[in-house]
Amino acid sequence: MSADGPFAFGFSHQQEQATRYEEDTQRPGTARLSTRPSTSVGERPRPFGSAVAGGVTSSTSSSIAVAQGDRDHDSDKDVAPFAFGPPAAQMSDHQSYPGEPAFAYGLDALQEEDDDDDCGMFSFYPPRTAEEVPIDPGSNSHQTAEVMPPMLNHRVASFEPDTSRDTADDPLVPSTIRMLPSGSEQLPLSPAAAFALKVQAGLPEWAHDDGFSRRDVSTSTRPSTQRRARQTREGRGRGGDIADIQVHEQPLHHASRFPSSSDKDIELADSPSAIPLNELVHTLPVSSIDDDKKEIASQPRARSGMRRRPVGVRKPDSDELEDSPYPAVQGSVSNIDDHNAAVLTIRSWVLGFFFCVVFSALNCFFSLRYPAPFITPIVTQLLSYPIGKYLAKVLPSDKLHLPAWMHPYGFPEYLTLNPGPFSIKEHTLLTIMANIATSPAYALSYSLTTEKEYGQPQPAGFDILLVLTSQIIGFGAAGLCRRFLVWPAAMIWPQNLVFSTVLNTLHAELDDEEPGMPRFRFFVYVIVGAFCWFWLPGFLFTALSAFSWLCWIVPNNVVVNQLFGVSSGLGMGLFTFDWSQMVYVVPPLVIPWWAQVNIFVGFVITFWILTPIIYYTNSWYTAFLPISTASVFDRFGEQYNTSQVLTTDGLHLNETAYKEYSPLFLPAAYSMSYLVQFMLVTGILVHTALYYGPDLWHRLVTPHRNQDDDDVHMRLMRNYREVPDLWYAALLIVSLGLSMITVACWDTSMPPWALLIALAFAFVYFLPAGIVFATSGFNFTLNMMIELVAGYLMPGNPKGNMLFKVYAVQVSGLGLYYSQDLKLAHYQKVPPRATFFAQLSSVSVTAFVQVGVKRWLVASVEDLCSRDQAAHLTCPYVRTWFSASTIWGVIGPSRLFSPGQLYNPMLYCMIAGMVLPVITWFLSKRYPRSWFVYINLPVAFVGAMYMPPATGINYSAPLIIGFIFQYLIRHRNFEWWSKYNFLLSAGLDAGTVFSGILIFLTLQLPKGGNISLNWWGNDVYTNTADWAGTPLKTPPPQGFGPTSW
Incomplete structure (x- = not known):
């Protein structure tokens, strides 16, 4: 191996720790560690001392020297070495180099760095000076030569191992230096923050062919939860000529805070184990690694991954020493990949189909019963783990080799019942399949409504095609x-951080080595605690769930009950002790703090300020109705009886009966919900165009996966073959054709052109809704807006209105859950084609199972969906669908919102929705360091859409919990937060669900649900004006409202 073109690098630290090592004779291939300032002599910088990372050098402080070899190992052409430093002009204006923390000299030049520089020649050299230097190392003779002064680095460089090998002692292997992520304002991280990487101590040594020693880097298999620095030690290879560097992970203790260039700062260490880097550890401006701005998706052009381009002559093959720029992702998602982990195995298919069949059937059954529990994906995630581990232990390992043509499609080289340990990738696929299986088919509500309410049963072929096409x-x-x-x-997809944390916790093998309580033990404790606690609000003391203590004190005070009630009131009581109530709208440990604030502010303005104003001024006759309920009323203050305005066939409006009976009236809170949706329908499009338009266009015109702001997870996923867009496009086109057949060949009352409009509506809002879901954790569908559009397109057509809603809502709503699952597979490094087949098979199996359960219940339960059904199979969603189809399909929106009608002024909210995002966008641009950058109007609108049936405690209680965990603990004890926060959320969810299922099976299902405790704690909240829905004013006998309609 030639010594031409040496590659050398060195790390040095405090002088009392460093072992001074110098060779008497310098020659190519030799690295030195020295406490002297790094300099270079001659026409260009020599390999050692050619760059200083982390700051300036001085005679009393240590330095880091990084240099690149002279030759590319793949060719013989010379490659100029690179160095870090400020522009010459700026350095010449400020010549006081030694010991001076002149960090900010070259930031402007840094931004102007040439992205197309493929030779690594992007740095700027300071002016050379003439100095007296020794002729030979150790000689007393000197000569005059041009010397490159110590240079100032504006980015923190890290040595990144190539395929987990530290090749620093190989002189022919080019540098694998890569830039670490910088902050959201393009400021560099401090050395201590940049070295907060997941490198395990202990670098096992193995022999190089030429007698040198290399060291494998052992990387953590679980996410990082601690800020760490590196300690360097000096050694020697077996050949004796190469200085060997060991890098050990050290915790940052004795932390103190230092000034930062942003509002926040990070904790740096005074400990000797942290690298001081010329003492600039105390003065170097840094960007906060837990800065909330990194997670504010409302900022235009949110540079998610920041720029992490390679700066050497070769792109590194391993991303093991990088991490996501988002702290929440760092603490939840592993940044390494095991390419040999089992993925599509026989046991994963068997377990996946088993859970798909069982849980899709159970949730389909529970959706027709009231009350009933709901099985969530976390249940599948926890139950599948011990089963998978058991199968890995007992199944035989015989192999059956598969044809080579199957390998590119995600299939393994061979099949075996037991490919080895139950892997995290298999577990991820099971979680993805469970996410699909546990979602009840939206289309079945249409089928049941037409059969039970309109007396038109549908054949099995129609049911299967409707469910399959609307989902695919x-x-x-x-x-x-x-x-x-x-x-x-x-x-980010916040919900996936919970799934990833659970997966990494269950599969972590070195959890006990971390300080503090192991994650797994903490998770078990939380599940057990939540399981036991839910018995109180869920059965023994249900008033803790509907916690409206002021209403208990004055149960007949109408105003107090309207403001503080939790049934038909505004829920100003602030808190509840039922975890299921807390997560009904805002999961407080999952949703980012900025999103929670937007949601709560939007809710307060809409329902705690505007709604009382509308109600107590009797606008739209709302004072004659309950202040908050999702029902519509007639002019006598009773729920609207649709049967009085329908013809005998139930499909058409009886105009005479309608004029004799009553128009529709909306309660105050329900009216505000419509108002918010009208603003959202235009506001989210304008917001997306302003804040995300340039990035979306860039990704549209450059569709390949290699983007400048890719993070470590994206780069790791490039190791796997991507699913061609043609596959997804083919599925979409085939499903569209089958949808047209479904609509045209059966009596659906919906023309094919209406189907195209429904799908166009879904596609237009798919991306804006997906951005809101991915950044804030909120998924939404514009149900009422879709029903309104269908009512105008197909007046007097209730069945067509329902089918229009099926395709418009299902494509967007369920499609975004598929996107969430794709991101989960992305985080866990599951090959894309394996995810494709797992999702497609799960959708298909689930559709057949749910259709089979529905048809079995219809055939075997004679009084299915009746109000007095013995097994409580009352089909609550079917009644809701029928009422909505009558209101929007038979009576029609034109009698509510057309010019001259009572609620026509609400349509002007669409104009407000277009204007408000422009104002907030301008303010965020004009004042980029103000709180305006945190405003996200679509998130605020979406949060307000849940009320009614949600109430105030579903917003205020999670805000209190979110403030404690997502703000206080996250900022004051980030290590604890990143380690336990998402586990706490998953454990509370799992324990509550398991407890609810047990209560249902043991106390609600037997004896028709008559097993209960009749005492004050279970009925105090039902004996109030809030529970009775008492209005402020009593309707007159002749009714209220306009004189004609």
Whole structure:
């Protein structure tokens, strides 16, 4: 091996720790560690001392020297070495180099760095000076030569191992220096923050062919939860000529805070174990590694991954020493990948189909019963783990080799019942399949409504095609939007952080080595605690769930009950002790703090300020109705009886009966919900165009996966073959054709052109809704707006209105859950094609199972969906669908919102929705360091849409919990937060669900649900004006409202 073109690097630290090592004779291939200032002599910098990372050098402080070899190992052409330093002009204006923390000299030049510089020659050299230097090392003779002064580094460089090998002692291997992520304002991280990487101590040594020693880097298999620095030690290879560097992970203790260039700062260490880097550890401006601005998706051009381009002559093959720029992702998602982990195995298919069949059937059954529990994906995630571990232990390991043509499609080289340990990738696929299986088919509500309410049963073929096509179209849309919703690092998908944390906790093998309580033990404690606690608000003391203590004190005071009630009131009581109530709208430990604030502010303005004003001024006759309920009323203050205005066939409006009976009236809170949706329908489009338009356009015109702001997870996923867009497009086109057949060949009352409009509506809002879901954790569908559009397109057509809603809502709503699953697979490094087949098979199996359960219940339960059904199979969603189809399909929106009608002024909210995002966008641009950058109007609108049936405690209680955990603990004890926060959320969810299922099976299902405790704690909240829905004013006998309609 030639010694030409040496590659040398050195790390040095405090003088009392460093072992001074110098060779008497310098020659190529030799690295030195020295406490002297790094300098270079001659026409260009020599390999050693050619760059200083982390700051200036001095005679009393140590330095880091990084240099690149002279030759590329793949060619013989010379490659100029690189160095870090400020522009010459700026350095010449300020010549006081030694010991001076002149950090900010070259930031402007840094921004102007040439992205096309493929030779690594992007640095600027300071002016050379003439100095007396020794002729030979150790000689007393000197000569005059031009000397490159110590240079100031503006970025923190890290040595990144190539395929887990530290090749620093090989002189022919080019540098694998890569830039670490910088902050959201393009400021560099401090050395201590940049070295907060997941490198385990202990670097096992193995022999090089030429007698040198290399060291494998052992990387953590679980996410990082601690800020750490590195300690360097000096050694020697077996050949005796190469200085060997060991890098050990050290915790940052004795932390203190130092000034930062942003509002926040990070904790740096005074400990000797941290690298001082010329003492600039105390003065170097840094960007906060837990800065909330990194997670503010409302900022325009949110640079999710920041720029992490390679600066050497070769792109590194391993991303093991990098991490996501988002602290929440760093603490939840591993930044390494095991390429040999089992993925599509026989046991994963068997377990996946088993859980798909069982849980999809159970949730389909529970959706027709009231009350009933709901099985969430966390249940599948926890139950599948011990089963998978058991199968890995007992199944035989015989192999059956598969044909080579199957390998590119995600299939393994061979099949075996037991490919080895139950891997985290298998577990991830099971979680993804469970996410699909546990979602009840939206289309079945249409089928049951037409059969039970309109007396028109549907054949099995229609049911299967309707369910399959409405779901697979969304699947195709999710796949085609991967470049916008999955690949960018800014698309965090907060719910996936919970899933990833649970997966990494269950599969962590070194959990006990971390300080503090192990994650797994903490998780178990939380599940047990939540399981025991839910018995109180869920059965023994249900008033803790509907916690409206002021209403208990004055149960007959109408105003107090309207303001503080939790049934038909505004829920100003602030708190509840039921975890299921806390997470009904805002999961406080999952949703980012900025999103929670936007949601709560939007809710307060809409329902605690505007709604009382509308109600107590009797606008739109709301004072004659309950202040908050999701029902519509007639002019006598009773729930609207649709049967009085329908013809005998139930499909058409009886105009005479309608004029004799009553128009529709909306309660105050329900009216505000419509108002918010009208603003959202235009506001989210304008917001997306202003804040995300340039990035979306860039990703549209450059559809390949290699983007400048890719994070470590995206780069690791490039090791796997991507699913071609053609596959998703083919699925979408085939499903669209089958949808047209479904609509045209059966009596659906919906013309094919209406189907195209429904799908166009879904596609237009798919991407904006996906961005809101991915950044804030909120998924939403414009149900009422879709029903309004269908009512105008197909007046007097209730069945067509329902089918229009099926496709418009299902494609967008369920399609975004497919996108969420794609991001989960992205985080866990599951090959994309394996995810594709797992999702497609799960959708297909689930559709057949749910259709089978529905048809079995219809055939075997004669009084299914009747109000007095013995097994409580009352089909609550069917009654809701029928009422909505009558109001929007038979009576029609024109009698509510057309010019001259009572609620026509609400339509002007669409104009407000277009204007408000422009104002907030301008303010955020004009004042980029103000709180305006945190405003996200679509998130505020979406949060307000849940009320009614949600109430105030569903917003205020999670805000209190979110403030404690997502703000206080996250900022004051980030290590604890990153280690336990998402586990706490998952444990509370799991324990509550398990407890609810047990209560249902043991106390609610037997004896018709008559097993209960009749005492004050279970009925005090039902004996109030809030529970009775008492209005402020009593309707007159002749009714209220306009004189004609």
